[in-house]
Amino acid sequence: MSFKIPLEQRIFLRSLFWQASWNFSRMQNMGLAYAIYPLLEQLYGDDREKLTKKVKSYLDFFNTNPIMAAAVLGIHINLEKNGQGEYGLLLGRNLNSLYGAIGDAFFWNGIKPAMASLAVLIYFVGGGFWSPLALLIGYNIIHLSIRYLIYIQGIRHGLNVVNTIHHWQLPKLKVIINYLTAGLLALCIPFLIRTMIPVPTCFKPLSLLTVGIIALFAWRIKRGMPMFKALQGAGLIILMAMMANHWFQFC
């Protein structure tokens, strides 16, 4: 008895290799062709010439957020099954930039920093190896469920998946996540100081100094200061504080 993964699941698993041959000229084009190939083979496998032509049509420029690409892939599957593959390719170009913008903002600038901040907080609280586990579990529960859900919705409802994603209000959710991230980072400060500088008598002045350094360099980095320069600047301030403490014995 042989075990065969259903076609939709097989395509989803292949889509995890979406950016394997990412290149500057056509970006993720091969990723789409590679993922959807089992379906094309099933539909046009008897006619090699048509199959080759179909694969060629999927090799145009393609670039979007690799997670939100699952929705575009689902739509392509839906339209291909309904004999409207060419229509999907035309629409795809517009959908790519839309999903790219939503996905980049939500995942790269929302969920990822939030989960990374949570991991850092857990470490400084004393959670040890729960820190990387929290990042992996927390991020992937959200990432994989959204990725799979939009893929399945794309297959079932085709272009109507746009409404589902719109209904989720991801940009608004991202703003809330950003505020939560700021809260997690703020909560991190007292634990970070206690772990990195074990001088209990100087806790309050050190908190002021630490928050001051972060605020100063967040402001400077936003105005274009390179990270390497920020590290040098922060190092200089900490060094001066250490020297001042050595001479005047504050703590």
Place this chain on the structure above:
Amino acid sequence: MNILVSLTAALKIAGVGALLSLDRTAWGQLMISRPVVIAPIIGLLCGNGTVGLFVGVLIELLWISDLPVGAAIPSDDTLFAAVASGVITTIVTSRGISDPVSIGSLTFLVFATMIPLTSQGKKIDILVRKYNERILTEVETHLLVGNPDQAVSLHLKGLIHFLVCNFVAILISSAILLLAMPHLHSLIPESIQRIMNGLLIIFPLVGIATLLSGIHKKNILTLFILLALGFSFLL
């Protein structure tokens, strides 16, 4: 550390590091390639997961606002984390270092040497992506002769390009650092080592600053300052 031990350790770091770093672009994006995940894994492999985790946490937030949007290639913090945690834990384990100040100063030394080189990691990433363009020509050749199966499977060749390039980059950098760092570290006087250990705090601080600067909301910094001071005085 002798050359043979260094090379064996470097091979180990490069093998696992290159495999896990595929998650960054070529496969999955499951965050296995984040410093806080990859560093303790490599640390465990080299004999000290706790030190690996410490290294990962310090650099986790440093480049997090560097986003892979469009054709922009972010700085390679995975490569940095793999090499730094591998080198630090190997030296700590092989020399039996247990003093936190020595571990801290060694970490600072390795970071200070590696940070100016992070642009090289980015260049390697760009090189792989340029090299991947050759696959497109091969694909077209296969399609011309009516061979779509092979044309499509060439996509996975890009995975090998990423793997090989990361392997070579991690191998070379960790081998060099494993040979040089123990000697350099032993030359540093204890008083300077204490200062270096104290300076380690700049990495998470600048990491937090970088993350906050990447959030484009007007009042986010004010909110952070108020909350951070509140928590610091309450907890």
